[in-house]
Amino acid sequence: xxxVVKNKPVMKVERPGMYSLLQDLGRLGHQLIGVPVNGPMDxxxxxxxxxxxxxxxxxxxxxxxxxxxxxxxxxxxxxxxCGADLQASAEGRPVPLQRPVMLRAGVALEFGxxxxxxxxxxxxxxxxxxxxxxxxxxxxxxGGLGGFQGRALKKGDVLPLGAAEExxxxxxxxxxxxxxxxxxxxxxxxxxxxxxRLRFVPGPHWAHFTDEAKDAFTTxxxxxxxxxxxxxxxxxxxxxxxxxxxxxxxEATVFGTVQVPPDGQPIVLxxxxxxxxGYPKIGYVCSADLPLLAQxxxxxxxxxxxxxxxxxxxxxxxxxxRLGAACAKAARSLR
Amino acid sequence: MNLxxxxxxxxxxxxxxxxxxxxxxxxxxxxxGAQVDEALSRLVHAVAARLLDxxxxxxxxxxxxxxxVAVYFQPLAFRxxxxxxxxxxxxxxxxxxxxxxxxxxxAGRLVEIPACYGGEYGPDLEDVARQxxxxxxxxxxxxSSRPLTxxxxxxxxxxxxxxxxxxxxxxxxxxxxxxxxxxGSVAIANGISSIYQTTSPGGWNLLGRTPWNMFDITADPPTxxxxxxxxxxxxxxPEEFRDTVEARP
Numbered sequence: 090x091x092x093v094v095k096n097k098p099v100m101k102v103e104r105p106g107m108y109s110l111l112q113d114l115g116r117l118g119h120q121l122i123g124v125p126v127n128g129p130m131d132x133x134x135x136x137x138x139x140x141x142x143x144x145x146x147x148x149x150x151x152x153x154x155x156x157x158x159x160x161x162x163x164x165x166x167x168x169x170x171c172g173a174d175l176q177a178s179a180e181g182r183p184v185p186l187q188r189p190v191m192l193r194a195g196v197a198l199e200f201g202x203x204x205x206x207x208x209x210x211x212x213x214x215x216x217x218x219x220x221x222x223x224x225x226x227x228x229x230x231x232g233g234l235g236g237f238q239g240r241a242l243k244k245g246d247v248l249p250l251g252a253a254e255e256x257x258x259x260x261x262x263x264x265x266x267x268x269x270x271x272x273x274x275x276x277x278x279x280x281x282x283x284x285x286r287l288r289f290v291p292g293p294h295w296a297h298f299t300d301e302a303k304d305a306f307t308t309x310x311x312x313x314x315x316x317x318x319x320x321x322x323x324x325x326x327x328x329x330x331x332x333x334x335x336x337x338x339x340e341a342t343v344f345g346t347v348q349v350p351p352d353g354q355p356i357v358l359x360x361x362x363x364x365x366x367g368y369p370k371i372g373y374v375c376s377a378d379l380p381l382l383a384q385x386x387x388x389x390x391x392x393x394x395x396x397x398x399x400x401x402x403x404x405x406x407x408x409x410x411r412l413g414a415a416c417a418k419a420a421r422s423l424r
Numbered sequence: 425m426n427l428x429x430x431x432x433x434x435x436x437x438x439x440x441x442x443x444x445x446x447x448x449x450x451x452x453x454x455x456x457g458a459q460v461d462e463a464l465s466r467l468v469h470a471v472a473a474r475l476l477d478x479x480x481x482x483x484x485x486x487x488x489x490x491x492x493v494a495v496y497f498q499p500l501a502f503r504x505x506x507x508x509x510x511x512x513x514x515x516x517x518x519x520x521x522x523x524x525x526x527x528x529x530x531a532g533r534l535v536e537i538p539a540c541y542g543g544e545y546g547p548d549l550e551d552v553a554r555q556x557x558x559x560x561x562x563x564x565x566x567x568s569s570r571p572l573t574x575x576x577x578x579x580x581x582x583x584x585x586x587x588x589x590x591x592x593x594x595x596x597x598x599x600x601x602x603x604x605x606x607x608g609s610v611a612i613a614n615g616i617s618s619i620y621q622t623t624s625p626g627g628w629n630l631l632g633r634t635p636w637n638m639f640d641i642t643a644d645p646p647t648x649x650x651x652x653x654x655x656x657x658x659x660x661x662p663e664e665f666r667d668t669v670e671a672r673p
Contacts, residue, residue, distance in 0.1 A: 117496070120487040121472070122647045123577035123621070123639075222641060231622065232581050233673050234641050290448065336596070336614070338460055339578065339585075341487060341494030343448040365489045365578035373448035401449040402499060402508050409500050 098215065098250035099163045102242050103197060106158035111217050111236035111248075112360075114147040116225035120364035126344070127227035127235065128360050130319060130383035131208055133412060134172035138212035140416035141169035141189045143423040148216030148251070149226035149236075153209050155386075157200025158242060160211075164194045166250070167214035173206025173384060189423070206384040215253030229361065230319075285389065287378045288396045288404065289347065292370035294335060302329040302353075306371060310390045311355065319361040322382055324391065328353025329371060339367035345374035347393075357382060377404040435524035436470050444517055446510045452495045454517060460490040460616065461588060465575045468493055469652055470525045478520045482513065488651065489576050490585070490616075532653035534571055537619075539610045539657040540665035541567075541632035548598070548629040552612070555595050564659055566590040567631055571654035572617055580622045582639025582647045586655055587616040601627030607672050608633045610657065617657075622672075632657070635669040 102109075112135065115128025129135035129152055136146045151158075157175045169189050170177050177184040179196050186209075192198060200209070219226055219237050228236025237248055295303070311326035329349045342348070346358040348368035357374055358366070359382075374382060375396065385391065396404070443455045454471060457464045472488035475495060482501025487494040495517060502509040541564045542549040553560045572586035589612050597613045602625060605611070609620040611628035618628055621639050634657075638648045649655055660668075 117485045119581075120485055120494075121577065121651065122581065122645065123579060123583045124581045126485075223646075234581075290446075293445070338458070338490050338492075339576075340489045340492045341447050341451060341453050343451045343496070345448050363579050364487055364494075365576065376449050398446055398449070398510065399508055402510060405449050405499055406504060406509075413500075 097163070098166070098252065100213065100217070100248045100250060101161050101163070102158060102244060102246040102248070103161060104159035104199075105242040105244055105246070106153050106200065107156040108154040109158045109242040110152050110228040110230070111149045111219060111226055112152045112228060113149040113226045115360070116223055116227050116229070116235065119223045123364060124223060124232065125229060125361050125363060127225070127229045127319075129210065130360050131172050131210065131380040133380040133408070134208070134210045134384075135212075136412060137187065137415060137419075138169045138171040138210040139216075140419040141171070141187070142167045142212050142214040143253075143420065144212060144214060144216050146416075148212065149219070151211040151213075151217070151242075153200070153211060154207060155203060157209055157211075159197050159199040161195055161197045162192060162213075162250075166192050166194075167253075168192050168198070169212045171210045171212075173209040174204040175209050176201035176204060177209070189419070207386050208383060213250055215251035218249040218251040231361065285381075285385075286392045286394055287382060288375040288394050288401065289345075289372040290375065290398050290401045291395055292347065292372045294331075294337075294369040295371060297331050297333070297335055297369060298349075298371060299330050299332050302327075302331075302371075305329065306355070306393055307395055308392075310392055313385050313387050313389045313391065314354075315387045317387055319359055321359055321362065322357040322385070324355045324357070326354070329355060331369060335369050337367045337369065339365045342366045342370075343373060345376060345379055346370055347372045347374060359383070373401070375401045375404050377401075377408040433526040433528065436467050436527050438521055438525065439467075444514045447494065449510070450497060450499060452497065452510060452513055452517065454493045454495065454521070455491065456493070457491045460575065460614075462573050464491055465573060465587075466528065466652070467525070468575075470528050471521065473528060474520060474525045475517065480513065480516050480520070482509070489578065528652065532574070532650055534654045534656065535649050536658050537634055537636060537649075537655050538660040538664065538668065539568070539632040539634045540660050540662055543662065545633035545662070545665065546610070546631040548611075549631050552593065552595055552629050552631065556593055558592065563593060563631065566593055567612070567617070568657040568659050571656040574649050574651055574653045574655060575616070576651070577647065579618075580620075580624065581641075583618065583621040584638060584647070584649055584655070585616050585618050589615050589617050591615070595629050597627040598629060601625055602630075605630065606633060608635065608637075608669075610634055632659075633665065635660075635665050637670040637672045641673070 112129045115126040222235040233239035305327040311324040314323040314325045316323045468488045472493045475486045482497045485496040499509040553563045574586045605626035607623045610632045613628045
């Protein structure tokens with residue numbers, strides 16, 4: 090392990106966890122040369138974690154999947170964890186989710202057994218300060234670029250942190266040595282309506298599917314499969330059949346596009362999706378419900394509920410309003 | 425990118441059957457036609473350039489494909505009292521396009537790309553020849569004797585899609601995709617030729633392989649060929665392939 094240089098803020102990786110990646114809000118502007126957007130799987134937790142430590146929304150955050158890492162810092166830092174509950178602790182004391190917490194230099198933050206969700210987001214005040222690639226610090230593992238050396242974290246990595254303005258509150262907290270329990274809104278969890286039920290807008294090829302397929306998609310359970318990754322959530326259930334084969338010209342895909350390959354098993358495209366695709370699109374999962382999907386695990390059962398385009402857009406705006414209020418409150422408490 | 429809109433260019437006509445449709449709740453797509461061809465691709469690139477140039481508030485990315493241009497947006501940038509974000513943006517895009525879309529500067533550069541056809545590099549060459557009732561040599565000649573226009577990149581960084589491939593080489597995607605297609609593979613399907621940039625699964629018909637690395641993040645721009653460029657494949661021997669093969673990340 091390299092020695093920590095004084096005054097240079099860093100995070101040291103003692104154990105990497107299963108799959109820990111730096112992600113900012115994504116790499117826009119390069120899809121036209123085939124570079125995927127990347128970014129967090131659960132944008133809600135990512136943005137909230139940043140807000141809780143006073144970072145801009147697009148600061149790079151560590152996205153940790155299923156098992157968290159063991160990390161420590163070269164200096165006192167203000168951190169926040171949002172998303173999955175992986176039983177975080179520091180020196181045996183539980184570290185709460187959705188609260189800014191002051192962590193002293195050298196104290197290891199570690200994670201235990203998973204209790205709920207799939208991905209926890211670790212934000213550090215000042216953000217991670219790796220060199221942006223094509224304007225973003227998001228890690229694109231398939232392309233081997235961005236984040237920290239274009240890959241998931243490994244034991245022994247030392248990540249640079251950005252310089253952060255000291256807050257008077259942080260000073261106070263450091264003196265107290267206690268986790269900071271700010272006066273934040275009670276419910277910062279995902280704005281779920283029914284757990285495991287994803288709302289979607291029927292896609293351009295909806296009418297090309299058989300009535301049986303449309304019925305199955307909206308009433309039967311679909312299980313998240315083992316092959317799910319950051320590119321797509323693969324689902325298994327009753328096969329969705331077309332009335333007749335469709336030969337399509339590839340066109341734009343978005344986070345949430347539900348495409349159906351010839352085997353009839355739907356795939357919801359996620360953060361590392363390709364920028365265009367040619368499979369029939371049965372629908373688009375509402376952006377507001379994507380964090381729920383991002384927190385689901387292989388084996389989880391999901392259902393799909395059709396809504397109108399108007400409802401989808403209103404749901405997103407309502408979700409933004411709710412997140413915006415939480416972020417504003419967090420910002421006030423950090424002043 | 426060759427997507428800078430250029431002054432004093434003729435205005436391209438918008439197709440009467442063009443449309444704008446939502447793609448989920450954070451993207452709109454301008455549909456300019458149904459059949460992939462060079463003229464439509466030129467229009468797609470010109471529309472993308474015009475929309476990039478317009479820098480409409482709330483728009484975060486503009487991405488051309490074969491027959492469509494995707495416009496990704498941030499819904500919060502729109503005032504709720506004025507209606508749904510997608511409806512407001514649709515009106516703005518219609519206004520921009522109604523004012524006319526300047527054609528882009530004439531066709532891009534001509535880039536000759538070496539490709540080793542057949543054998544282990546192009547395992548589907550003989551099958552394509554059979555399907556098209558041609559000899560493998562004729563397939564190579566038809567594929568390499570004319571320039572193809574770079575229509576789009578997607579699937580992986582720098583993964584180029586170009587056409588039109590000679591009509592005598594009409595084949596569909598393979599019924600069962602391969603689980604592993606080598607990086608650099610030159611493939612055809614549905615009148616389009618593609619160069620796989622990374623090793624990945626894929627269902628296209630593999631005719632050959634280029635020793636070139638088509639995407640280098642340290643280069644500016646990172647893609648070896650640009651949208652609108654014309655590319656022409658030059659058949660090379662396996663020896664030449666091995667001698668000139670470039671490292672890929």
